[in-house]
Amino acid sequence: MNIQLKKLRTSRGLSQDEMAEKLGIKTSRYGTWERGERMLSLKQAYDCAVILGCSIDAIAGYDPPVSYSDPAQAALNGYWESMNDDGRERLLGIAELAADSGKVRVQKNAGDLRVPSEMGRSA
Structure with missing residues (x-):
């Protein structure tokens, strides 16, 4: 899975410290998620999505294709x-x-x- 936490976090102008604080965890724990050293639980991914204003799909790096007939x-x-x-x-x-x-x-x-x-x- 291609976790997009860093990209999403920086696009929202948040530091790792700010993100960790909002999640109620240590910055070092959050950093392990961004570096792919540890996987997020579904609840943790949801919490990140709420803070970042995105979907869990976006965090997972999944961009569903959109098609238009016109x-x-x-x-x-x-x-x-x-x-x-x-x-x-x-x-x-x-x-x-x-x-x-x-x-x-x-x-x-x-x-x-x-x-x-x-x-x-x-x-």
């Missing part, structure tokens, strides 16, 4: 994955404007699901 959707997802938070927010705004509001049932906005305002209005 090449345009695949391209749009590629753009989304390469954007920073500001770019994603702008793209959501553009998508909301471009959507045919009569056909949109639920849209994702700022991390929550909501019914578009047009849908809740009486004609």
Whole structure:
């Protein structure tokens, strides 16, 4: 298994000491996990995933393949994955404007699901 703890930890700006403190363990124990000297239990992997804001799959280095039947959707997802938070927010705004509001049932906005305002209005 290709444990990705160090990569995930550093991408979140955490030190080994900070990670160990959040887990309630010694830094030396945490370091053995990053170096692959000791394996994590499922509970330990879960705790790390919660702290790092990722899945256990990500910690294990498993990146499940995503497939799209529509090449345009695949391209749009590629753009989304390469954007920073500001770019994603702008793209959501553009998508909301471009959507045919009569056909949109639920849209994702700022991390929550909501019914578009047009849908809740009486004609």
